[in-house]
Amino acid sequence: MFKTKKEFVFVILAGIFITNAVVAELIGGKLIQIGPFVMSIGILPWPVVFLTTDLINEYFGEKGVRKLSFITAGLIAYAFIILLLAINVPAAKGISPVNDSQFxxxxxxxxxxxxxxLIAFVVSQLIDVSVFWYFKNKTGEQKIWLRTTGSTVISQLFDSFIVLGIAFWLPGKINFETFI
Known part of the structure; x- marks a missing residue:
């Protein structure tokens, strides 16, 4: 099935990457508050996505991450289409445990x-890959913690800002002060 251990590891990392990205989309509608900050619970799986990005980046290169990022974006779009269809198919009256408005x-x-x-994912993944390789080119094989942590923190900031803006501020779910 797998020709090498390296292929097997890539498939496992890709599965973790894709699963966490899709789960983040599905749970992201719930907002939480930590102190003065309001955020989507969908942020929980994103550190795992960025960690797997860094592992794939380190061992399989920039091209591997970019390809996987676009594949994942396509799968998230597919999930969007399936959810859109599911929302528009009426629930069975009287027997469905979840009615249309609840769903x-x-x-x-x-x-x-x-x-x-989806927009934030592509933008932040491209930023993550670029920052990771910027730090790797500056530090060589040393300071892996800098490139993994630095690229994740920077890309996570962009991701969170873009998602909150499009998903909550644009449709009027939160005001501008909360968004900023």
Whole structure:
């Protein structure tokens, strides 16, 4: 099935990467507050996405991450289409444990999140890859912590800002002060 151990490791890392990206989209409609900060619970899986990005970057290169990022964006778009279809198919009256408005309350918000997150995902992944390789070129094989942590922190900031703006501020779910 796998010709090398390296191929097997790539598939495992890709699976972790894709699963966490899709889960983030599905749970992202729930907002939480930590002190004065309001954020989507969808931020929980993103550090895992960025960590796997760094591992793939380190061992499989920039091209591997870029390809996987675009494949994942396509799969998130596919999830968006399936959710859109599911929202528009009426629930069975009287026997469905979840009615249409309940389903929409949970997954309808996810539609804005998916659009915002899809844009943020591609932008932040490209930033993550670029920052990672910038630090790697500056430090060589040393200071892996700098390139992994630095690229993740910088790309996570862009990701969060873009998602909150598109998914919550643009549709009027939060005001500008909360967004900033």
């Amino acid at each position: 929409y309350s949970v997954f309808g918000q996810s539609m804005w999140i998916i659009v915002g997150s």
